[in-house]
Amino acid sequence: MKIQVFAVLKEYFDKEFELGDDITDIASLQSHLSCLNASAQGILQLCRFAVHDEFVDHDFTITKNDTICIFPPSSGG
Amino acid sequence: MKIQVFAVLKEYFDKEFELGDDITDIASLQSHLSCLNASAQGILQLCRFAVHDEFVDHDFTITKNDTICIFPPSSGG
């Protein structure tokens, strides 16, 4: 699966990267990323996740062909 | 004394006219004008009066050299 991160998350991860297929839902993705970079754990708790341009909950099932976008809190304006 | 009226009051009085010196305050001016044109009595009750660019109360003393402006309720915009 493809992961895209935005804004401050780019200071913790590449803007876009691939992950293996053993991750099956958003909650496990969040844990996995917190392990990859422990200093991102705090901000990851505040993030929203989107698949196919729709926000999804933590129990949303993800598969290998999905692109998952991770959004830090917004601050437009 | 000189009287200037504005907006809808021009439908009841000339825009500008002179009155005799027997009128000594705003209250008596108001009564006098209501007698001159009884149909203006209602609107005159709602008007504000100004002398020398300042709003004045009903007991304000006016003299022959004054110009008194009479303002119906405003409706700017």
Place this chain on the structure above:
Amino acid sequence: MIRSAYSHQAAVAELSEISAGPLDVVGLLAAAHHPKAGAVVLFSGEVRNHNEGMAVDYLEYEAHESMATKMIKAIIADANQKWPLNIAVAQHRTGKVTVGETAVIVITASAHRGEAYAANQYIIDRIKHEAPIWKCEYFSDGTKKWGSNCHC
């Protein structure tokens, strides 16, 4: 003392609060920038084509110019006292104003948007209720009517 945008105030120092000619809405907005202001709010009161079910051709505004000018300046000074504004200007038309034209404009700017919105509404509300400015509506059926209420 008015807390305000001195550079912008210089730029609009010659702005008349009452104008017999069309208001330069776009020009006033273009000038309404201040490096400390994160929020600019503009209000334009415009002539509608209908009022109380009657088709409107145009309005005519009459003002006691010197008093209206003084009162609008005082209202803006009060707004500057109440909120930390970088910019606060207002201008009102007199004379004939056609449908879609601007009769009154208020621009406020401040660091944060809450103040800019609040001050803007405060200024237009007070201008409409207190300034000696009146409108006469000319309807499509040939009748006319002096206004005594705010319509926008």
Place this chain on the structure above:
Amino acid sequence: MIRSAYSHQAAVAELSEISAGPLDVVGLLAAAHHPKAGAVVLFSGEVRNHNEGMAVDYLEYEAHESMATKMIKAIIADANQKWPLNIAVAQHRTGKVTVGETAVIVITASAHRGEAYAANQYIIDRIKHEAPIWKCEYFSDGTKKWGSNCHC
């Protein structure tokens, strides 16, 4: 169904909610007339030269464009449901925005000014809190900081 200004909507039908180039604030205002609207309110969110005591050089805005566009459209549709608006448009910058430039604009118009102010504030509040748009502040001392709060 959105109650809105069809003629104006036609004029701004091609307006992108997200723009990589400078926002045409003055042009959007010039187009924001509607014969039934007595009140036009414009909000411009601009880049300030200071934030939290730090001198700001410029900002950079990043957006998830397709989702931000869809969310701004939905927020405007909600505003049109809540208030009888003749005009409701919003546009947000991406990329580098310098001090004094507009990062976001909202224009609303309605018959009466209360609705135009309320809808305008509603739209900008929701855009700022909900739309996937982020700013990075570049300070004069060479540091930068991704924003996580509204600053105007």
